[in-house]
Amino acid sequence: MPTTPEDSPRIIYFGEYRFDLEHAILYRRDSIFRLPRKRTDVLRMLAERADRIVPKEEIIESVWPDLTVDESNLTLQIFKLRRDLERDPKNPVYILTAPGIGYLLRSEPPPQATPPSNAPHQPLWRGSLRSPQWILIIVLIGIATGLLIGERVWRSRDLPPAAVRRLTSLPGLECEPAISPDGTLLVFSSEGESNSNRDIYLKREGNEQPIRLTDHPDSDGQPTWSPDGARVAFLRSSVTEERKTRLIVLSPLLGSNSVVNEFEIGEVDGGLDWSPDGGYFAITDASPENDGMELKLLSIDGKIRDRITAPVKGKKTSDTNPRFSPDGSQIAFLRIQDDESSLTDLFLVELSVGQASRSIRQLTFDQQRISDLQWMPDGRSIIISSDRDGQRRLWKIPLNGDPPVIVSTITDKVQNFDLSSDGRLLTYTQSMQDTTIEIRPLKGDGQTSSLLPCQINSSATDDTPRFSPDGLQLAFISERTGRNELWFARSDCTSLSMVPTFNSGGGPGSPRWSPNGRMMAIDRHDEKLVNIYLVNLADFTAGRAPTLRQLKSSDHSRFMPAWSHNGEEIYFQSGHSGQLAIWRENLTTGVQSMMTRDGGWEAQESADGRTLFFTRRNHLWRHDLLTGAELELPELASVTIDRYWSVTPQSIYYVPRSFGVRPEIYRYDLQTGQVEKIMELGGFPASFVPGLSVTADERLIAVSYISYRMGDINQATGWNNF
Numbered sequence: 001m002p003t004t005p006e007d008s009p010r011i012i013y014f015g016e017y018r019f020d021l022e023h024a025i026l027y028r029r030d031s032i033f034r035l036p037r038k039r040t041d042v043l044r045m046l047a048e049r050a051d052r053i054v055p056k057e058e059i060i061e062s063v064w065p066d067l068t069v070d071e072s073n074l075t076l077q078i079f080k081l082r083r084d085l086e087r088d089p090k091n092p093v094y095i096l097t098a099p100g101i102g103y104l105l106r107s108e109p110p111p112q113a114t115p116p117s118n119a120p121h122q123p124l125w126r127g128s129l130r131s132p133q134w135i136l137i138i139v140l141i142g143i144a145t146g147l148l149i150g151e152r153v154w155r156s157r158d159l160p161p162a163a164v165r166r167l168t169s170l171p172g173l174e175c176e177p178a179i180s181p182d183g184t185l186l187v188f189s190s191e192g193e194s195n196s197n198r199d200i201y202l203k204r205e206g207n208e209q210p211i212r213l214t215d216h217p218d219s220d221g222q223p224t225w226s227p228d229g230a231r232v233a234f235l236r237s238s239v240t241e242e243r244k245t246r247l248i249v250l251s252p253l254l255g256s257n258s259v260v261n262e263f264e265i266g267e268v269d270g271g272l273d274w275s276p277d278g279g280y281f282a283i284t285d286a287s288p289e290n291d292g293m294e295l296k297l298l299s300i301d302g303k304i305r306d307r308i309t310a311p312v313k314g315k316k317t318s319d320t321n322p323r324f325s326p327d328g329s330q331i332a333f334l335r336i337q338d339d340e341s342s343l344t345d346l347f348l349v350e351l352s353v354g355q356a357s358r359s360i361r362q363l364t365f366d367q368q369r370i371s372d373l374q375w376m377p378d379g380r381s382i383i384i385s386s387d388r389d390g391q392r393r394l395w396k397i398p399l400n401g402d403p404p405v406i407v408s409t410i411t412d413k414v415q416n417f418d419l420s421s422d423g424r425l426l427t428y429t430q431s432m433q434d435t436t437i438e439i440r441p442l443k444g445d446g447q448t449s450s451l452l453p454c455q456i457n458s459s460a461t462d463d464t465p466r467f468s469p470d471g472l473q474l475a476f477i478s479e480r481t482g483r484n485e486l487w488f489a490r491s492d493c494t495s496l497s498m499v500p501t502f503n504s505g506g507g508p509g510s511p512r513w514s515p516n517g518r519m520m521a522i523d524r525h526d527e528k529l530v531n532i533y534l535v536n537l538a539d540f541t542a543g544r545a546p547t548l549r550q551l552k553s554s555d556h557s558r559f560m561p562a563w564s565h566n567g568e569e570i571y572f573q574s575g576h577s578g579q580l581a582i583w584r585e586n587l588t589t590g591v592q593s594m595m596t597r598d599g600g601w602e603a604q605e606s607a608d609g610r611t612l613f614f615t616r617r618n619h620l621w622r623h624d625l626l627t628g629a630e631l632e633l634p635e636l637a638s639v640t641i642d643r644y645w646s647v648t649p650q651s652i653y654y655v656p657r658s659f660g661v662r663p664e665i666y667r668y669d670l671q672t673g674q675v676e677k678i679m680e681l682g683g684f685p686a687s688f689v690p691g692l693s694v695t696a697d698e699r700l701i702a703v704s705y706i707s708y709r710m711g712d713i714n715q716a717t718g719w720n721n722f
Helices: 037-048 056-063 071-085 132-149 151-157 537-541
Strands: 011-014 017-020 025-028 095-098 102-105 163-166 174-179 185-190 199-204 219-225 232-237 245-251 261-268 270-274 280-286 293-299 305-307 317-324 330-337 344-350 360-362 370-375 381-386 393-398 414-419 426-441 454-456 462-467 473-478 485-490 497-499 508-513 519-525 530-536 548-550 558-563 569-574 581-586 592-594 603-605 611-616 619-624 630-632 645-647 651-654 664-669 675-680 692-694 700-717
Touching: 017 037, 037 056, 037 071, 037 102, 056 071, 056 102, 071 095, 071 497, 174 219, 174 426, 174 700, 185 219, 199 219, 199 232, 219 270, 232 270, 261 270, 261 280, 261 293, 270 293, 270 317, 280 317, 317 370, 330 370, 344 370, 381 414, 393 414, 426 462, 426 473, 454 473, 462 508, 462 692, 462 700, 473 508, 485 508, 508 558, 519 558, 530 537, 530 558, 530 569, 558 603, 569 603, 603 645, 651 692
Parallel strands: 174 414, 293 317, 370 414, 645 692
Antiparallel strands: 011 017, 017 025, 095 102, 163 700, 174 185, 185 199, 219 232, 232 245, 245 261, 270 280, 280 293, 293 305, 317 330, 330 344, 344 360, 370 381, 381 393, 414 426, 426 454, 426 700, 462 473, 473 485, 485 497, 508 519, 519 530, 530 548, 558 569, 569 581, 581 592, 603 611, 611 619, 619 630, 645 651, 651 664, 664 675, 692 700
């Protein structure tokens, strides 16, 4: 049946590009040219009305429908589109500006087929090696060779879609699915209706309602099946930190006995898998040599612990997520550098030889975050969930040295997953989370804006708030453009604008204002390491792209910058000494020195420059910058915190780590040592980000929290299209 013009796909052509309006896909020649979501939305808006001026207001309303954004956001997206698509972005040919009105995409007619030539036919092989015919042959051979070499990669770009169905829909977060050996049962951890600590649930095939197997005030997770499918082991983590994590076995799960008994095997530090012969567990345990973590085999009776890995000498490494190969001869695991999950690679250790002869083989060299891994049934490859190409995808890692390949078109960000014993079923967690920033007044002195309290919120994450030294502006990190970017707002949540920092790759994190408010220190994950940059805000104020200065290079990652009170030095965390500690760099001389002796995580200097406050093992400490003496704050010795704390000249504000109860914000008086509760948090703290900031005069407080979180478990068939 012939295709009518109405049936034809709506395609807009310009230069070497064509834009498919129906599917919002941009092609460059014959390949998909991928753009971030916001840039695609802007381009689609212009392509819908190609060769006509589209007013700025209409573009902003279409691309940011639920937000009040500054025009500079659109200007930035147009700037990036021109940089991506134009040969000379400063002299654009296709994306044109109508000053004061809007923008126009100039299209071109579709290319026409080349008419047949009337020239006499001549064999392609005639002529010299320099003739056009031979050059064409050589070029074609080169193209064919390249296609053969890249065949695996190209095949992975056009995989048929997987068939996905939802298995669970309980309130809160369901995660860590594990499929029974016969494929008929599923266990997982869930917050259930309480939205607090996790328990273990069981779901039978065809039964819509999951069965709750555990009910304990501690948090239960990481379930794994015994080889015979009759028992489930899991880890129970204490919410009070009075006990280590315990390895528990549930039995029986089958048969007429409806009572499920718990048996405690022993204390571990994390990581769990059951060996194929049923005799051992692979676990993660603390290393006796440093603060790192190593893998051990724990006998089923809990009496024998066989060490199978050890931290790398001179480095802080943590080995976790052990997974036995199908035949039990090997264990695949993740090795994390410097206790930073964004610096992770996949490794393999042989079990078929004695401890002294065991070799460890590295399978990936990306130093990108891997969240989970599972073996394929044939034992020849491992599937990982990784953001190694900038997006979280499932990758096949062959053991024979072939390059990794994308193995699924599932668009959900797969964090943790499991495979059925035949590899046909993929069960995974589809999680969704949003974070909000809230600014509240602390003092009712009449000077606070009548607009407060207020919120900075979008459909993407908004977190990491930091007040400027004068308290009039707030810097924060948002993913509303499709990737982490640095944003500014007034302290009444108005006048939002984005500060362009990096054109590609990872975005900024952990922003800190310089004491004079003219610079911003950030950390950022580069190709292999996390580095610290200084952003010149004066450039941005003047309407120019801000210049960036990287701190002195190092072979170790550096995180979480903090300024000295005079702006002459930068504190940061690094594992350069073999353990994570607080370091300091002089910005004039470049000299770096280690500040804390027995480890350290995040630092803030006092306003008078006499004390360095820092966290060590989730507790607050002080370091005397004159004497070097270090002392844990005695009034807060029993308080555990993560990155939710902020220092003012008179106080430290903080949020204690809590489980199952609404978190609260406290104030610690630096003079008297007294502690008082300030207010409840609007939601639960986000992980791994600094979520609390207080103005120097303690007039305003900004806090980010999880405003929306859920996670369902999905199951996919036809996922392994490779």
